[in-house]
Amino acid sequence: MTKMVVVFSNHDDAVKIRNLLVRQGFSVVAVCTTGAQAIQAAERLSDGIIVCGYKYSDMIYRQLREYLRDEFEMLLVASHHLWSECSTENVICLGMPLKVNELTDTLEMMENSMARKRKQRKLVPRERSEDEKKLILEAKALLMERNNMTEEDAHRYIQKRSMDSKSNMVDMAKSILSIMRD
Incomplete structure (x- = not known):
């Protein structure tokens, strides 16, 4: 209302x-x-x-x-x-x-x-900050390196996981980075 x-x-x-x-x-x-x-x-x-x-x-x-x-x-x-x-x-x-x-x-x-x-x-999608873009790119790079994924597959993976967990892509990228770096 x-x-x-x-x-x-x-x-x-x-x-x-x-x-x-x-x-x-x-x-x-x-x-x-x-x-x-x-x-x-x-x-x-x-x-x-x-x-x-x-x-x-x-x-x-x-x-x-x-x-x-x-x-x-x-x-x-x-x-x-x-x-x-x-x-x-x-x-x-x-x-x-x-x-x-x-x-x-x-x-x-x-x-x-x-x-x-x-x-x-x-x-209208919200424009991501440079730091947010950097986090997503880092998570994609890590997925590509460790899981032998293409850039498109890594992006789709982060996107799907964020939708499944009802979080945004930046939070999912942070989560992936923290899990895979440990």
Whole structure:
């Protein structure tokens, strides 16, 4: 479930929106009245949705958007005449007066989009550090030397053992090196 931060300059409005979202089953982790508070709340999250008004005491929504990481999306709740400025990336606008079903439908759509993005990020392999690459190469070299394996066979061996033991290749390479060097 995607975590949400509610940001409105009027605290009572922010609390009402939070209560509405919580009743609809959404996970609201913070209620803020300034952009700085919202930024602090967002820093504790890996991603999320910011549900906000147009202006706060310290900044406007566009400045807040600039401070947020790309993993965050923003739902701007504002009157229609302010929408012309709402052309920033990762900002979706919803008009006032607010209709509950439009709000919940929009947030569900945003949650689904974020879930797809999370899945895509997980599919991208993490780049290994030079030390990690070196460990894997050492383990492969040792397997090739002692077990008369090709480089491809040694790589496949480390890969299969790491999958079987539910560990990563670097940990398996360390294990192979410690066992075979003793």
